[in-house]
Amino acid sequence: MDEKVNVLVIGAGIMGHSIAMDFAAHGYPTALYDQSAEQLEMAKKLVTGNVQLLEAEDMITAEGVKNVNDLLVYTDKLEDAAKKAKFVVEAVPEVPDIKQAVYAELDKLCSPDTIFTSTTSGMNIYDVVQISNPGRLIIGHFNNPAHIIPLVEVVMGPETSQETLEFTKKIYESLDHVPVVLKQYAIGFIVNRLNTALAREANYIVEQGWATPEDVDKAITNNAGLKLAFEGPLELYDHIGWELGKLGGTFLAPMLCNTTATALPDKLCEEGNLGVKTGKGLKDYSGLDRSEIQNNRNRKILKVIRTV
Numbered sequence: 001m002d003e004k005v006n007v008l009v010i011g012a013g014i015m016g017h018s019i020a021m022d023f024a025a026h027g028y029p030t031a032l033y034d035q036s037a038e039q040l041e042m043a044k045k046l047v048t049g050n051v052q053l054l055e056a057e058d059m060i061t062a063e064g065v066k067n068v069n070d071l072l073v074y075t076d077k078l079e080d081a082a083k084k085a086k087f088v089v090e091a092v093p094e095v096p097d098i099k100q101a102v103y104a105e106l107d108k109l110c111s112p113d114t115i116f117t118s119t120t121s122g123m124n125i126y127d128v129v130q131i132s133n134p135g136r137l138i139i140g141h142f143n144n145p146a147h148i149i150p151l152v153e154v155v156m157g158p159e160t161s162q163e164t165l166e167f168t169k170k171i172y173e174s175l176d177h178v179p180v181v182l183k184q185y186a187i188g189f190i191v192n193r194l195n196t197a198l199a200r201e202a203n204y205i206v207e208q209g210w211a212t213p214e215d216v217d218k219a220i221t222n223n224a225g226l227k228l229a230f231e232g233p234l235e236l237y238d239h240i241g242w243e244l245g246k247l248g249g250t251f252l253a254p255m256l257c258n259t260t261a262t263a264l265p266d267k268l269c270e271e272g273n274l275g276v277k278t279g280k281g282l283k284d285y286s287g288l289d290r291s292e293i294q295n296n297r298n299r300k301i302l303k304v305i306r307t308v
């Protein structure tokens with residue numbers, strides 16, 4: 001995209017800081033707005049850390065680093081940034097009242113043709129918020145860490161215009177992201193529906209006592225995981241044969257878990273072992289530095305991205 005429109009990111013949390021950094025790195029004058037000065041300070045620190053990691057991994061150009069320094073502004077004042085913005089990314093908490101208040105404010109301040117995108121993980125934003133000119137509203141669901149994971153799920157609403165869709169796709173492509181389109185809202189979009197199907201069956205196998213959690217994970221990382229980075233679960237059948245896909249759908253699918261399987265998550269939640277953030281999940285992370293754990297994981301993701 002040649003024209004580098006002004007971008008406004010609302011909410012400087014887990015998603016917002018990383019999305020704002022990404023836009024700025026690719027040459028977009030970007031304002032990152034949050035009502036909390038503390039969050040803005042944290043966002044600055046996280047952006048600095050993100051840039052350092054990308055530099056160390058040779059995944060950002062010198063121009064990209066300069067752009068982040070020159071083009072990303074952190075602000076707790078909405079009005080000016082909203083008036084200038086042509087593309088808004090809303091990344092505030094998944095709470096209807098908060099989203100409604102933010103869109104009401106944006107509607108008052110932004111130009112009528114400014115595109116509004118929501119990073120909601122699953123909320124039907126089209127039922128929740130009301131704005132004038134709803135043709136400009138669209139969901140753009142980044143994945144975490146947003147400046148590293150290429151995918152953005154673009155989910156159209158009943159009134160989203162074709163122009164909004166095309167512009168939104170183009171702007172994501174200009175960030176080297178990969179947009180995929182859901183033609184209408186469906187809860188969980190594509191990724192969370194597929195992830196939940198896999199996690200439910202993994203939990204079920206453990207719940208039945210057929211295999212340990214460790215072996216279930218190994219079964220995927222040493223097989224499907226190696227291919228899924230370059231070949232989706234549908235294209236896969238071009239290689240193993242669609243007659244086996246048909247057999248799986250006919251005989252195996254009805255035998256799979258089709259309700260809930262939550263014994264493992266229930267147990268871990270009851271114990272308070274929620275994962276890295278509490279120092280223990282399936283694995284023990286106690287005594288380890290959380291940002292180092294995150295960086296190690298991000299390094300592995302970057303390595304895969306470089307390879308495929």
Ligand SMILES: NC(=O)c1ccc[n+]([C@@H]2O[C@H](COP(=O)([O-])OP(=O)(O)OC[C@H]3O[C@@H](n4cnc5c(N)ncnc54)[C@H](O)[C@@H]3O)[C@@H](O)[C@H]2O)c1
Nearest residue numbers: 011012013014015034035039091092093094119120121144
């Ligand atoms: N965390 C994830 O992995 C993830 C992944 C994909 C999508 N999402 C979605 O992205 C959105 C943001 O999630 P997050 O995890 O970044 O949340 P977060 O809690 O980390 O950050 C939200 C930020 O919004 C700010 N905020 C709250 N009310 C505000 C207001 N009225 N005006 C301006 N700023 C305000 C908060 O101060 C906070 O900094 C949610 O809709 C979430 O479902 C999250």
